[in-house]
Amino acid sequence: MGFQIQNKDFNKILESLKKEYKIYAPKRFEKRGRFSDTDLIKYGEINSIEEIVYDEKSHYSPKEIVYPITQTLFYFTEEEYKESTVHDKKIIIFLRPCDINGMRRLDTIFLQNGPFKDVYYERLREKVKFVMMECRESFENCFCVSMNSNYTDNYSIGVRFEEDRVICDIKDSDFKNLFEELGEKVDFTLEYVKENNVKVNLPNSDDITVEFFNDKMWEEYSKRCIACGRCNTSCITCSCFTTQDISYEENPNSGERRRVWAGCHIDKFTNMAGGHDFRKDYGSRMRFKTMHKIYDYNKRFGEHMCVGCGRCDDRCPQYISFSKCINKVSETLKKEETTNE
Known part of the structure; x- marks a missing residue:
């Protein structure tokens, strides 16, 4: 109506x-x-x-x-905890x-x-x-x-x-x-955008091989990315977080557990017990994000995670374009397919 x-x-x-x-x-x-x-x-x-x-x-x-x-998840003392409201x-x-x-x-x-x-x-x-x-x-x-x-x-x-x-x-x-x-x-019917100036050619998931994850195309992003995380924090579909226990000054045995946004491009995101740190170079972080947005999520849920809002391109201080990265993935896979033939 x-x-x-x-x-x-x-x-x-x-x-x-x-x-x-x-x-x-x-x-x-x-x-x-x-x-x-x-x-x-x-x-x-x-x-x-x-x-x-x-x-x-x-x-x-x-x-x-x-x-x-x-976001505070719950509050705790020495003897009990209470969920936030x-x-x-x-x-x-x-x-x-x-x-x-x-x-x-x-x-x-x-x-x-x-x-x-x-x-x-x-x-x-x-x-x-x-x-x-x-x-x-x-x-x-x-x-x-x-x-x-x-x-x-x-x-x-x-x-x-x-x-x-x-x-x-x-x-x-x-x-x-x-x-x-x-x-x-x-009488009113909503209208929708029918064409963007930026167009993306999505890769065929069946063409992606284990070898592609080590392709040289990711080296460019090791040189350009500065791991500021603006792409993660501006993205509507990035959902990663870490948790922190905050102790109160007046009583260190009381405090609250919070979850805080984190992301694959942000330093210390992959830190693990024992001092292990995965994806130290920034190119591997770009690879992880890209393949999650247009490959892993799609294989599991039947649609791509990225919605094409373009905010990551808007916010990147190094002018790294995610849409161009997706197109490079498709181009690289086509070259590999031609070479294998």
């Missing part, structure tokens, strides 16, 4: 929803960008439509709403089709990857409803079409932003009454 609604009335709907929901959307944080006098666009709680940045790509994904950067409100997130598809990958990792669910992820994720922001034109470095992530129908509300109004497709009955009161019924 479609509704057309003026911005001022849409703000009334947001105000009403905030009694029951925390509402998150891409938001501008002035002077917080990676360079001097640049802004940062990341997810934060909003109170009005004017705060939503819908005509630029957010620099970071919305995953931290359901999978916080630092979360807020009572439900959650609304404004996000694009690629990020909704990315959230589904996170669901797979945390909720379907083995016999046990991650309860700390689940208790936040089950609160979430999606408001999908229509994405008709590609941003720089996006390759969502190549990754089949440019489309989804998994949303409660779909929105098209115009200068003084919003046009909505309401799929969730929980929201229809609000829009019927303040909006005007219209």
Whole structure:
């Protein structure tokens, strides 16, 4: 069901929803960008439509709403422990089709990857409803079409932003009454980006051999990557973490256990007991990430992990392109196939 609604009335709907929901959307944080006098666009709680940045790509994904950067799992003393709690409100997130598809990958990792669910992820994720922001034109470095992530129908509300109004497709009955009161019924069909400037040729999984993992193509990334981890932290589907026990100063036998984002490009990620450290050179880390995104995950779950949002390309200070890396994998495999013939 479609509704057309003026911005001022849409703000009334947001105000009403905030009694029951925390509402998150891409938001501008002035002077917080990676360079001097640049802004940062990341997810934060909003109170009005004017705060939503819908005509630029957010620099970071919305995953931290359901999978916080630092998350307390439980508190402990000498004799007992107590599990942490979360807020009572439900959650609304404004996000694009690629990020909704990315959230589904996170669901797979945390909720379907083995016999046990991650309860700390689940208790936040089950609160979430999606408001999908229509994405008709590609941003720089996006390759969502190549990754089949440019489309989804998994949303409660779909929105098209115009200068003084919003046009909505309401799929969730929980929201229809609000829009019927303040909006005007219209015929409306959401549109999706159909072509990106960046195109990726995905490799055939059957062509990937054990020998390919030692190919010289990975040496380039040993020289260029600086292991800053920005690709991991900006990615919607990177889900790795480490755990830390924090002891309180007033009583070292009491404290809390936290999990904290980590990633395959970040130093010490592969440190093990006994001083062992795997993938010390940065090229092997790039190989690990690449093959996980377009090979390992696909073999297990039937789709590629990467959704083609392009944030890793946007954020890399060394201008390493993940989309070009995928294309190099395909090109290298074709050369190997020709040589073997």
